Amino acid sequence: MAGTPDESAATGRADDPAYDATRLFAGHRELLFSVVYNMLGSVADTEDVLQETWLSWSGKNSRAPLAEIGNPRAYLVRVAVNHALARRAAIAVRRETYVGPWLPEPLVTDTATGSVPDTADQAVRADSVSMALLVVLETLTPLERAVFVLHEVFGYPHTEIAGVLDRSPASVRQLAHRARAHVRARRPRYRAHPRVRREATERFVAAALGGDIGALMEILAPDVTVWIDSGGARSGAGSRPVHGREKAARMLAGYATRRTEDPDIRYRRVNGDDAAVLFTGDTPYAVMVMDLTPDGDQVSDVYLVTDPAKLAHVRRAR
The missing domain is CATH 3.10.450.50 (Nuclear Transport Factor 2; Chain: A,)
Known part of the structure; x- marks a missing residue:
């Protein structure tokens, strides 16, 4: 099995194609973590999805030259989002036996420094939406949530989201409209000082x-x-x-x-x-x-x- 990005970086060399693949993945890890966490609301599941994304990425680069991937960022986001959508099915099964109300796993930062104390959460920045909004996002379908997160939180255009989800731009716009209306009905757009x-x-x-x-x-x-x-x-x-x-x-x-x-x-x-x-x-x-x-x-x-x-x-x- 391929190692983690950190393990590969520790053993790789600058002239090794595997080193370039690791460097690119590590450079986009912050974005991938934020996208997947906002889709799942769980750090543990997000870390698992990132590991699956790394395995897909490292496997792809062992079979084909890295240069064949024209846009590594778009490729990695697409792989991560689709792994996250697959993970939603397993999460839904777990929820059926969950005791009491379910809330997203909180991401805690130090107010003095703005840093996240635990290394597992170092990728988290301002792109993680509020607890209240994450609760509302739980009421969306997995595809609606993916579209909402990519478009409303990260600013992806509908045409690019269509490529990520393998859907037509028209269907993505419909998903975005439904998700936005659903969220706004339950979450007024204001933010206290x-x-x-x-x-x-x-x-x-x-x-x-x-x-x-x-x-x-x-x-x-x-x-x-x-x-x-x-x-x-x-x-x-x-x-x-x-x-x-x-x-x-x-x-x-x-x-x-x-x-x-x-x-x-x-x-x-x-x-x-x-x-x-x-x-x-x-x-x-x-x-x-x-x-x-x-x-x-x-x-x-x-x-x-x-x-x-x-x-x-x-x-x-x-």
Whole structure:
């Protein structure tokens, strides 16, 4: 079996065709990671797809000269996207037995440096969409999501997406129209000022962790929804999202009273938005992401990821 890009780079030579193939793949890895992650919402699945893409790429270059590939970037994106579409079928099967609400795996960056602490996530930059938008993208078909990500997030023209997906430009435009209408109906196009987001995040975290129902009733919107993804690994997480301010406030306050120790709170950026990461010692306990109402005064959605498997890449800043 072919080695990973890092292994090949360590043993390759500048005059070796395999070295050129490795260099090209490594140069496009950031783009490939971002595209695939936004299609799948899972770091582990994204890494698997990138490995499959590398094997396809290295196998192609062992059979034919690299010069025969006129546009390596387009070729790699096409291979990665199609591997990601195939991976969606396996993900759908896993979801059938998933315990409780499913949320995307959070990508956590250090607010002070902007860096991603874990090496597995070093490819992540600003092209990863918000947690709230990823949740909406889960309601699209795999093809609609691929078109939306390529066109709306990365700016690919419909004609180029048609080549990636082996579809006609007309069908791609139809997919893009349906996906855009679906997303806009569920996700208004606004973004609160970073200072407003940070202040709202800190107010919410203080109220939630303090079990202050009165403060929660003030900051939560009347139609707020709370999603807790524990993967079945945490007690009291609930089997479905909680809707409505009173139910959400009671649930969050009760969740706070069940803690056995006070967590260490670190404010980080998660998928580009201000958020809170809770640690017990050096172990991540939860990632809390809030979505705000258009005026920024209240919290409209709370995304709480406590599944240990989804927090495996999260590290405390030293």
